[in-house]
Amino acid sequence: EDKVVQSPLSLVVHEGDTVTLNCSYEVTNFRSLLWYKQEKKAPTFLFMLTSSGIEKKSGRLSSILDKKELSSILNITATQTGDSAIYLCAGFTSGTYKYIFGTGTRLKVLA
Amino acid sequence: DVKVTQSSRYLVKRTGEKVFLECVQDMDHENMFWYRQDPGLGLRLIYFSYDVKMKEKGDIPEGYSVSREKKERFSLILESASTNQTSMYLCASSGLADSYEQYFGPGTRLTVT
Numbered sequence: 001e002d003k004v005v006q007s008p009l010s011l012v013v014h015e016g017d018t019v020t021l022n023c024s025y026e027v028t029n030f031r032s033l034l035w036y037k038q039e040k041k042a043p044t045f046l047f048m049l050t051s052s053g054i055e056k057k058s059g060r061l062s063s064i065l066d067k068k069e070l071s072s073i074l075n076i077t078a079t080q081t082g083d084s085a086i087y088l089c090a091g092f093t094s095g096t097y098k099y100i101f102g103t104g105t106r107l108k109v110l111a
Numbered sequence: 112d113v114k115v116t117q118s119s120r121y122l123v124k125r126t127g128e129k130v131f132l133e134c135v136q137d138m139d140h141e142n143m144f145w146y147r148q149d150p151g152l153g154l155r156l157i158y159f160s161y162d163v164k165m166k167e168k169g170d171i172p173e174g175y176s177v178s179r180e181k182k183e184r185f186s187l188i189l190e191s192a193s194t195n196q197t198s199m200y201l202c203a204s205s206g207l208a209d210s211y212e213q214y215f216g217p218g219t220r221l222t223v224t
Binding site for chain 1 (some may be wrong): 142144151152153154156159162167169179201203205210212213214215216217218
């Protein structure tokens with residue numbers, strides 16, 4: 001059965017800290033991995049990773065995929081209180097065009 | 112910019128009522144999805160559609176049905192609402208033109224009393 005596991009489940013840090021969120025996947029016909037940020041509303045798209053070892057960056061956020069280890073990490077540097085959210089990752093399978101979601105990492109950044 | 116819209120942000124219905132949740136996307140995406148999200152359970156796929164008039168069951172289809180008569184519109188139907196269907200419902204779409212990046216609508220918080 002396809003599954004995506006995220007760790008840690010929750011994390012509390014102080015502003016300025018750097019955090020690393022982990023996502024591991026077992027997805028049949030894996031095509032890509034997606035990261036989302038969810039505050040008190042619908043998830044907003046952050047990154048889609050298709051190729052192993054190529055880092056994607058957007059401001060203080062970056063992410064990389066390791067197809068050998070079947071995993072991905074999302075890094076946030078110099079965290080701010082506005083980074084407080086649930087971060088979701090999802091594996092996309094080209095066999096069925098479905099997205100398999102993890103249960104998310106809840107990040108809280110304290111001022 | 113991908114736009115996925117949902118007909119209601121908040122909805123309160125009574126047990127046994129028939130409920131329609133509408134979703135519209137304006138990016139000509141082939142694939143559309145309905146999820147529900149509950150605390151501690153994450154996002155669970157109810158139904159998805161990869162083409163007009165096509166539908167596939169997700170992980171939790173019981174108690175739900177869907178309709179996709181036009182490419183841009185995907186409707187979720189609760190035939191007879193029950194209290195355990197109180198949840199946040201999220202619609203999403205994806206397509207080849209956007210490399211299958213999946214985008215979400217704002218969500219509908221449904222309460223069944």
